Amino acid sequence: MSDNAKEIKPTDWHSPEMNARIKRRYRKEKWFRGLGFTAVILAAMFLVTLIGKIAGDGLYGFVQTSIDLDIPFEESVLGNPRELSKAEFEENVRRANMLRIIDASLRDHFPDVKSRRDRRDLLRMVSTGARGQIRDMVLADPSLVGTTQRVSLLASDDIDQLRKGRIDASEPEANRKVKDKELAWYQKLEEEGRVSLNFHTVFLTSGDSRDPELAGIWGATVGSALTLLVTLLIAFPIGVLAAIYLEEFAPKNRLTDLIEVNINNLAAVPSIVFGLLGLAVFLGVMHLPRSAPLVGGLTLALMTLPTIIIASRASIKAVPPSIRDAARGLGASPMQVVFHHVVPLAMPGILTGTIIGMAQALGETAPLLMIGMVAFIVDIPGSVTDAATALPVQIFLWADSPERAFVEKTSAAILVLLTFLIAMNGLAIWLRQKFERHW
Structure with missing residues (x-):
């Protein structure tokens, strides 16, 4: 050993310096846990306050x-x-x-x-x-x-x-x-x-009105249901088929890489941009009826597609390669491998992503405002081409009304919307737990 080399001494874990260092580390961990616990408590308090305020006003709306x-x-x-x-x-x-x-x-x-x-x-x-x-x-x-x-x-x-x-x-x-x-x-x-x-049964069975005591959410509920129906019929098959192609059949080159990057970027685009797109294309170019569930569903389908594609690709990718290899070994064609084995096993995740995307679409307001679904609609829509509004837009309209009684109607409509959102997310969780397989 050279004279310049320092002698390495064994660590004395019981020395005063080491004990002080360990205490400082434990103190920092306690501070961090305390800050995390405080953040959780504050978030819970804000949530309880918000829900309590909405429920306190909304229950009187019924x-x-x-x-x-x-x-x-x-x-x-x-x-x-x-x-x-x-x-x-x-x-x-x-x-x-x-x-x-x-x-x-x-x-x-x-x-x-x-x-x-x-x-x-x-x-x-x-x-x-x-x-x-x-x-x-x-x-x-x-x-x-x-x-x-x-x-x-x-x-x-x-x-x-x-x-x-x-x-x-x-x-x-x-x-x-x-x-x-x-x-x-x-x-x-x-x-x-x-x-x-x-x-107040009128609140649940009638359409909108200028008089608070006559205003109801049934028209907006039917409008939301028709809008989501159009969204589902368009976004689900296109999203799932696009995910299958990108994950199973598309060649790995710059073009597909560019498509994947753009799909991921579209998932982060503000919803009002899709509203502007729907306004320009579906109303400005295609001249579809304004304030109709058909246009609302088409616009929300554009917004929901990236979510469904990303969730479907993740579910398809999670299927073990051994499933594909076993199917090919038994003589299955590439199409049979995908549609007979991979997609059924990935379906729980696909359905979960679809329901979450639909729940997001149910709560959107900005795209619907851009395509004219902010109109005052009294009649209950009977088809996807009739003039209609949606629950989030109805809440927006009532919140802007000067009458004090509309505050209760707004809160009650929020409770109904939250009920639908919780039910849809609960359905997604149930589907995943019921059909999910662990490999």
Whole structure:
């Protein structure tokens, strides 16, 4: 050993220096674990706060205030079903002024209200949808004509907010939408047990409306279902076949490398870019109907394709090469190897990726806004070419509405959308666990 060489001493693991170093290392690990645990707790708190706020507002969107009134089904207004044919009676009922019937009921209940302005304010306590309620009752049961029945009519959005505690009755009159005289009328009805809070079926069975108490999500739900149907029919076969070709048949050269890079890049492109593409191609060039599920589905299919292709390729690649070799050894052709052996084994992962891509498409708003699905649509769409909107767009429209009652509708629609998203992701997890094979 040369004189310049240093003698290597054995490490003394019990020396004070080594003990101090080990303590510092353990201290850093504790700090890191503490920071990670704190981050998880903060994320959970933010999530619980967000979900709690949405649920707190949204649960009120599923209930609506009703006012029980003694409705006189006057023959002078509705006509006599015994003297008219069925068609004539139904036409007469549809044209009848139901406000006269509601006004007559309120006049009997509030005989002190005399002025025209006060009677108009009294009528505004009842929703405009109450006229449709009475009309539907008479059409369903003509024998009601000539009788007086207690009917639960939808209250206006202001009275509904008062019943739910969103309007503070203790505030000065100038600071609330319900004035003192309306508050007195409401309190009288409440003392008589004529005000109730009931499950609001209209919210789940009707389309959009300018009146919060009449607005529903069924039109947007059907629009989303039709849009996703078009997306699935286009994106799934094209995505899976593209993945099979790239993974099993495509030669490995610069062209396929370029295609693979672009597919990976497309998966990270902002969704609004696909909306611009759909606007330019499907509306500007192909002149397809605006605000239709057909155009929405085509646009979302473009956005979903990269996700399906990437997930399908990963699933196909995960199939062991021994499966292919065994099939070839038994004389199977390349097509038989792929479609009889590889694709069935990769199908759980393919379906999982497809469902996740569809769930992503369900929650997208920006592409649909670009192709005009932001229109105010009242009717329920019957086909993929009818004008429609989607759940995320409906939420966007309601969130922009000035009425306080639309806050509850927005939160309730978010809960419905989250339910669909959770169900779709749960289905993906179930499919993977049920059909996945471990090699």
